Amino acid sequence: MAWTATAALHLPSKWAQFHQLTKPRVVQLIVFCALIGMLLAQPGLPDLGRVLAATVGIWLVASAAAVFNCLVERGLDSRMARTAWRPSARGELGAGETLVFAVVLCTLGCSVLLALVNLLTAVLTLATFVGYAIVYTVLLKPRTPQNIVIGGASGAMPPVLGWAAMTGDVGLPALTLFLIIFLWTPPHFWALALYRVEDYRRAGLPMLPITHGSEFTRLQVLLYTIVLFAATLLPFTSRTSGGIYLVAAVVLGWRFIVLAWRLWRDYSDALARQTFRFSIWHLSLLFAALLLDHYLWPWLSSPVV
Numbered sequence: 001m002a003w004t005a006t007a008a009l010h011l012p013s014k015w016a017q018f019h020q021l022t023k024p025r026v027v028q029l030i031v032f033c034a035l036i037g038m039l040l041a042q043p044g045l046p047d048l049g050r051v052l053a054a055t056v057g058i059w060l061v062a063s064a065a066a067v068f069n070c071l072v073e074r075g076l077d078s079r080m081a082r083t084a085w086r087p088s089a090r091g092e093l094g095a096g097e098t099l100v101f102a103v104v105l106c107t108l109g110c111s112v113l114l115a116l117v118n119l120l121t122a123v124l125t126l127a128t129f130v131g132y133a134i135v136y137t138v139l140l141k142p143r144t145p146q147n148i149v150i151g152g153a154s155g156a157m158p159p160v161l162g163w164a165a166m167t168g169d170v171g172l173p174a175l176t177l178f179l180i181i182f183l184w185t186p187p188h189f190w191a192l193a194l195y196r197v198e199d200y201r202r203a204g205l206p207m208l209p210i211t212h213g214s215e216f217t218r219l220q221v222l223l224y225t226i227v228l229f230a231a232t233l234l235p236f237t238s239r240t241s242g243g244i245y246l247v248a249a250v251v252l253g254w255r256f257i258v259l260a261w262r263l264w265r266d267y268s269d270a271l272a273r274q275t276f277r278f279s280i281w282h283l284s285l286l287f288a289a290l291l292l293d294h295y296l297w298p299w300l301s302s303p304v305v
């Protein structure tokens, strides 16, 4: 009895285990990027009911995609130190119940988008689900080191989904944000793959540091970071965003390039880990700056009468 009580205190509940499969921290940033897409789509305050419905819908479908990934990769996950703890990899959650959970989340999310947002957002979000859960996870990841470059397109969709939710359209500013996340994904992931290379070797996945070596991967990280820096200037040069965003993009981009340069010249696992962690700060703060700029810059830059 005493043991059961102690175990109950330490073992995550079934719901906590399901929640872990939704990769909550990754999905939070994905939903944040979608939210910025929504808020940038019009000047002033948006329709808050629509924002809430779109946020919930995209959140549910993105979570479903993450759960589906854990289901498909439960064997691979059990061979990697980073992922072996997942309830799907440990066999604590069965394949059947995990599949049902993913289907319920995806159906609920698409229904919310269809009923309360619009058809375009529902279709694009479902396509994003297929892009990550099937095209990336099932088809590309076990076959090619370009898996995350092509698969990254689904991770880059959130601002487009957010924009479509508010306008019923796919706007050029949203496509610019798509490009930014698309170019951000390779340095984000390859920095991690460099210090987790033994994990990927054990799982038999053809990640770039395994197929092309550490030096080539580090050069790719540096080159993508430089091109990403140029792409992050587009919102300013196209006059979608103003001075606040520009300062943030330059400061964050410069720091990312410095880290990537040091990683290329003088590799250590600690530096690769630092670069990976910074990539998350980079994207989070860049998108926060877009929002701040959207509401404050017109006010700051308007002539005083």
Ligand code: HEM
Pocket: 025, 026, 029, 030, 033, 082, 136, 148, 151, 152, 155, 156, 181, 185, 188, 189, 192, 280, 283
């Ligand atoms: C195909 C594209 C992507 C790949 C392959 C990828 C890969 C990964 C991996 C393997 C991790 C796990 C790190 C760990 O276990 O410590 C991770 C973490 C993370 N990723 Fe990505 N990622 C991708 C796209 C994205 C996108 C689009 C976002 C957000 C917009 C994102 C946000 C994050 C965040 C916030 C974390 C940290 C999670 C935590 O601290 O628990 N990733 N990514």
Ligand SMILES: CC(C)=CCC/C(C)=C/CC/C(C)=C/COP(=O)(O)OP(=O)(O)O
Pocket: 023, 026, 027, 030, 058, 061, 062, 063, 065, 066, 069, 073, 083, 125, 126, 128, 129, 132, 154, 155, 157, 158
């Ligand atoms: C509908 C919608 C907006 C979907 C978003 C799709 C999505 C969840 C993209 C995030 C990418 C992600 C979690 C990559 C993790 O890589 P991995 O799967 O290779 O990592 P792992 O080894 O940790 O499983």
